[in-house]
Amino acid sequence: MSTRPSAALPTLAAIVLVPLSVALIFWWVPDDADQGFSQRIFYFHVAVALTTYACFAYAAVCAALYLARRDPAWDLRSYVGIHVGTIFGTLVLVTGPIWAKISWGVWWNWSDRQLNVFLILFLFYCAYFMLRFSLEEGERRAAFSSVYVLLGVGLVPLSILAVRIAQTLIHPTVFTSEGTNMPGSFFITFLVALAGMLALAAAMISVELRGKRAALRVRELRRRLAGQDA
Amino acid sequence: MIADALVLARLNLLLELRRREVVLGMLQFVVSTLVIVHFALGGDRGGEPRAAAGMLWVAIVLVAVLALNRTFAADTEESALDAILLAPVDRAAIWLGKVLAILAFLLVTEVFVVPLFWLLFLADAEAAVWPILAAIALADIGLASVGVVVAALAQATRTREVLLPVLFLPLAIPLVIAAVTATLAAVDGDASTLRPLGFLALYGTFFAVLAWGVFDHLVSE
Numbered sequence: 001m002s003t004r005p006s007a008a009l010p011t012l013a014a015i016v017l018v019p020l021s022v023a024l025i026f027w028w029v030p031d032d033a034d035q036g037f038s039q040r041i042f043y044f045h046v047a048v049a050l051t052t053y054a055c056f057a058y059a060a061v062c063a064a065l066y067l068a069r070r071d072p073a074w075d076l077r078s079y080v081g082i083h084v085g086t087i088f089g090t091l092v093l094v095t096g097p098i099w100a101k102i103s104w105g106v107w108w109n110w111s112d113r114q115l116n117v118f119l120i121l122f123l124f125y126c127a128y129f130m131l132r133f134s135l136e137e138g139e140r141r142a143a144f145s146s147v148y149v150l151l152g153v154g155l156v157p158l159s160i161l162a163v164r165i166a167q168t169l170i171h172p173t174v175f176t177s178e179g180t181n182m183p184g185s186f187f188i189t190f191l192v193a194l195a196g197m198l199a200l201a202a203a204m205i206s207v208e209l210r211g212k213r214a215a216l217r218v219r220e221l222r223r224r225l226a227g228q229d230a
Numbered sequence: 231m232i233a234d235a236l237v238l239a240r241l242n243l244l245l246e247l248r249r250r251e252v253v254l255g256m257l258q259f260v261v262s263t264l265v266i267v268h269f270a271l272g273g274d275r276g277g278e279p280r281a282a283a284g285m286l287w288v289a290i291v292l293v294a295v296l297a298l299n300r301t302f303a304a305d306t307e308e309s310a311l312d313a314i315l316l317a318p319v320d321r322a323a324i325w326l327g328k329v330l331a332i333l334a335f336l337l338v339t340e341v342f343v344v345p346l347f348w349l350l351f352l353a354d355a356e357a358a359v360w361p362i363l364a365a366i367a368l369a370d371i372g373l374a375s376v377g378v379v380v381a382a383l384a385q386a387t388r389t390r391e392v393l394l395p396v397l398f399l400p401l402a403i404p405l406v407i408a409a410v411t412a413t414l415a416a417v418d419g420d421a422s423t424l425r426p427l428g429f430l431a432l433y434g435t436f437f438a439v440l441a442w443g444v445f446d447h448l449v450s451e
Contacts (some may be wrong), residue, residue, distance in 0.1 A: 155404070225273075
């Protein structure tokens with residue numbers, strides 16, 4: 001048990017970084033010249049969106065490792081990654097329309113690339129739970145869930161490409177190939193917000209993993225108590 | 231391996247075609263879908279022929295869902311899959327066999343429906359024919375490659391008929407985006423259909439390779 005990374009480190013980081021980022025966002029960073037006060041939601045929205053992608057990427061790596069090694073621990077990690085990713089994804093779909101309403105005047109913009117790609121992926125990963133919970137627990141459920149997660153690895157680049165082929169660019173390009181396109185204080189605030197969200201996600205993943213492992217262990221012990229250890 | 235796949239594809243098709251109501255039902259379904267979508271878009275005020283592109287692709291995706299729902303039906307109803315797994319057949323051949331059967335099924339349906347669709351909705355438009363046919367052929371390959379994997383996932387569950395579209399439709403969205411882009415360009419007499427068609431080819435290739443790699447894990451029990 002002691003070899004497992006503890007939940008303490010990411011939890012501590014999240015406890016420090018998330019309030020710090022809130023402080024920076026509301027008291028330190030200046031108003032955006034173009035969008036004014038409302039632009040501050042950018043630090044939440046984009047940080048949460050990138051964290052969602054990070055969670056899904058983590059889940060995909062774990063799914064691939066499960067299929068390669070057939071160790072149920074990797075399937076559990078993959079599941080928890082998708083679960084936490086979906087929670088963060090829901091936040092993206094809440095903060096995104098708020099920002100869109102204020103800066104574009106509409107709740108949803110069908111001609112925006114990133115909104116559409118995110119929506120496709122979100123729908124895809126929500127269906128993961130439907131699949132997982134209609135299968136009997138065991139090796140087959142783990143393998144099937146992992147295969148489904150791996151289909152998402154193809155879906156990400158293909159969605160980006162498809163939406164790009166069909167549509168025009170509207171999203172503000174903040175990061176270009178020449179580096180960031182924002183002033184220093186904005187960038188620092190954004191990095192702190194991103195680090196805070198990533199730490200929060202890591203903490204949630206490790207706490208949920210502990211809970212799930214404990215539940216499995218309890219069930220196994222109950223079975224043994226009942227004398228059913230075949 | 232290819233020979234095995236062909237035998238399995240033939241087996242799948244024979245099982246379906248023997249029941250005539252499946253094929254006829256499929257045709258009836260597509261035509262009804264076209265009519266429903268036509269009226270849902272506001273009838274003749276719906277802005278055809280551009281709206282026709284939407285009708286065509288809604289119908290094709292829904293037909294693919296129906297066909298995929300059938301693809302493992304015989305296998306699970308009579309546990310034929312267990313017997314096939316006992317035979318010395320490559321797992322990927324089972325996937326390829328299913329894909330070929332689905333492709334044949336979609337093509338049979340489309341041979342009837344696309345000309346009808348053309349007469350009803352595009353006869354007056356100066357649409358380019360070949361890009362639309364190419365888009366349909368390429369999209370069929372993509373829908374079948376990814377669809378068979380999803381169908382294999384869904385058939386193991388208790389709620390397979392509901393779960394299949396839930397799993398399949400999000401994966402089909404990028405394909406539909408590109409297919410509609412190609413169709414609209416063709417309807418507008420625009421020559422720039424190459425990029426969406428290229429995307430459809432890429433989509434099919436990508437998921438075919440991925441499916442080939444992972445299908446082993448879906449039928450190994």
